[in-house]
Amino acid sequence: MQPQVKLAVLCDYALTSQDGKLSVLGIFSQMNLGQIPGASPPFFVVVVLTLDRGKFPVRFGLADPSGQPVLPEEPPPFDVQVDMPGTDTNLVLQFNNLPLNRPGIYQIQMFLAGRLIHSIPLSVQASSSEQLGQLRPTYES
Numbered sequence: 001m002q003p004q005v006k007l008a009v010l011c012d013y014a015l016t017s018q019d020g021k022l023s024v025l026g027i028f029s030q031m032n033l034g035q036i037p038g039a040s041p042p043f044f045v046v047v048v049l050t051l052d053r054g055k056f057p058v059r060f061g062l063a064d065p066s067g068q069p070v071l072p073e074e075p076p077p078f079d080v081q082v083d084m085p086g087t088d089t090n091l092v093l094q095f096n097n098l099p100l101n102r103p104g105i106y107q108i109q110m111f112l113a114g115r116l117i118h119s120i121p122l123s124v125q126a127s128s129s130e131q132l133g134q135l136r137p138t139y140e141s
Contacts, residue, residue, distance in 0.1 A: 001085055003056075005118045007048040010108070014044040014092045022048065022090050032127035037101040045108055045120065047091040051082045059111040060093060063119075065104025077111070100124050 012026030024046050031040060045060065057077035062070040080089060100106065108120040 001050070001052040003052075003112055003117050004050045005047060005110075006050065006088065007046065008110070008118055008120050009046050010120060010122060011044050011046060014046045016090050016092055020090070022046065022092070029121060030123040030125070031100070032125055033100060034127065036103055036124070036126045037099070038126075040095065040098040040100055042094060042096045045091075045093045045095065047110060047118070048088050049091070049118075050086050051080070051089055051112075053082055053085045056080045056082070056112055057114070058091065059114075061109040061111065062098055063107040063109060065102065065106060067107075070099055070101075070106070 009024060009027045010029065011024045012028070014022070014024045016022050024044075028043075031043075033040075056079065058080050059075055059077040061075065064070050080091070082089060103125045104123075106122045106124055108122060109116055110118045110120075
């Protein structure tokens with residue numbers, strides 16, 4: 001069975017309850033920083049995937065707009081154990097203070113057994129202090 005990513009989002013907060021329900025708050029794809037270079041505020045990466053039975057090494061990475069790795073050292077992998085093939089596996093990871101040195105589209109990359117299986121784009125831009133507090137109207141139909 002090939003790994004299948006069913007959901008992959010960036011958000012302000014996420015958790016998995018004791019009964020396995022996933023709660024995700026504040027989904028986003030763009031980050032506005034007061035200045036660049038800068039560091040990211042805390043955020044979560046949520047991935048729901050299906051895998052075959054077994055133990056799988058998983059690693060996440062971050063690539064800058066030119067495709068170069070952002071982190072000086074490759075983060076260590078962690079193991080995901082799947083006992084029943086085809087069931088959903090929820091991964092909830094928190095990131096803090098990632099170095100974002102230039103504007104553009106970064107890629108949060110997910111590797112399974114050393115192979116890139118999914119990437120989540122993150123648009124990073126600088127915002128003036130006036131823009132950060134500015135309210136924008138929302139429209140619902």
